[in-house]
Amino acid sequence: MQISKSLNPQIVVARNGQGKLLSKLLNKPLKSITRRTNRSEVLDLICRRNGYEFRLIRRWFAEEKRFCLWLSNLSVKEFTANDIMDIYRCRWQVELLFKELKSHTNWHRFATRKETLVTGLIWLSLLALLLRRSLASRLFPAVSLLKAAQNTEVWLWPIIENLLQRAWSETCFWLEKAQAYLCQNAFKTPQRKSCKYKTLDACFERLNA
Template sequence: MNQGKTIFAQVMDFFPKHQFRRCVDRYHGNSRVRSFSCFDQYLCMAFAQLTYRDSLRDIECCLRAMDKKLYHSGFRGKVSRSTLADANENRDWRIYRDLAHLLIKEARELYQHEDFGLMLDETVYALDSSTIDLCLSVFPWAHFRRAKGAIKMHTLLDLHGNIPSFIHITDGKVHDVNVLDVLPTEIGAIYVMDRGYLDYKRLFAIDQTPAFFVVRAKSNTSLRRLYSKPVDKDLGLRCDQTVVFTGYYAQKRYPEKLRKIKYHDTDKNLHLTLLSNHFSLPAFTIAELYRCRWQIELFFKWIKQHLRIKTFFGTSENAVKTQIWIAISVYILVAIMKKRLKIDLNLYTILQILSLTLFEKIELFQLLTNSGYRKEEPDICNQLKLFGS
């Protein structure tokens, strides 16, 4: 007799199963599938992410050791490394991309009022990319350099809750600035970027949305000052100027005025020159917005350390993208669970606890809060009494 749910099953209670079926049907994921469905594939890959498995053999060995608990955790198909490898190889990775977008939408609604250090009415995004190195002989499709392969994960991070709102995966040769061509621009939002995204035509497209940007200028950027505003140098500010580009092509591609702010970071002894089309915010707030861009660097560092996106279970482009999108969806799913259960622990601690307790039968809230909370179990009518009354 089964009493209670496993931790894994309770985590999957936050999984949008009905919407996932629509994603599967959209790309015919379960077409001609007899036993190992797309949901079984997702459960196996989610298990690998949550328990830090390193290979398909590792996944198979650990899950078969828990064979008697798999059915009550949601598994319906037989777990086999060859079957999982075939699923990762052949089932469309866009199924899991669409799933991740559904979870991202839900998570952003939950975290939209989270504070990131600046009280602003606008939505603030940080845009950057992270390179994942691959062996070119094993992943010949991942073009990067002559003797080196890689893929890039271009990410737009919503600083309210550090939720990725847009992710675009390309090979390593694609320059960062090209992602601005496919980036969905939100009216009134602020996009904070490093100098790799300084492209006059693409920035002007953001300005015409209309949306705002804060980007670091390059050392050879030619500008002409129109007028200046006074600044408080005690805050690290050096100038706040209204400028225009001086080059012929630069003026043609970005004909409007810009705001130039120079800031000295005393902690790092770093001089920054920032360009923005936002003229109503204080200059120090613009500088603080760029400082908050560091959150996306921490996000990349975190997911590379705690999710399986550096070692892959397959070598094809489909298998790699499937694993990355499932890893992202697991990250978002845990973030949703954390918010809905109102857990005070950080995501790192939650993942560490889950990695050791996935097949334990204990209340998830009790496990993560270490409280004495217990769910009342109903009386079992067919339980025999040892002593009669």
């Protein structure tokens, strides 16, 4: 989990991002380790606070000039510091997906109290989200999925309607219209360098490397 920067435990074991032991950091409070005293971009630490020991990952984001902290109980032998950070980014991407699911698929209320119908509607909503994301990405690789989700009645609904009616020529027409609309209205905002590797695909690529 990501934690508050106000945490200041004592360092028991210290390694850099490559796993090299840093004996000079032992028994020091976390906040005493600044960019001046240690230039490691990533620190993989075992810390102690109130009698409890825990693993703490700290990374320096140079472009934003800030530290980010992660608390984990995953084994140092099985998971590197980079693994921990990638796993957290995957969790965050899943959270964003469900935020989109709730915000843009009318999950605020259902017009039924039957459990089976509600379950079916939830699955249909998830399928609709995956369809929307997949189609938008194929039509325009630089698309902002959040922006694409906001105006589906403009670009997605006509495609679905014509597909259901098997109107193939009209479907092709609306696919071209959708591509033009997404290129103009759903362009992804350029990301900071530190954010480029936070996408779900980028995380999966590193975890499977």
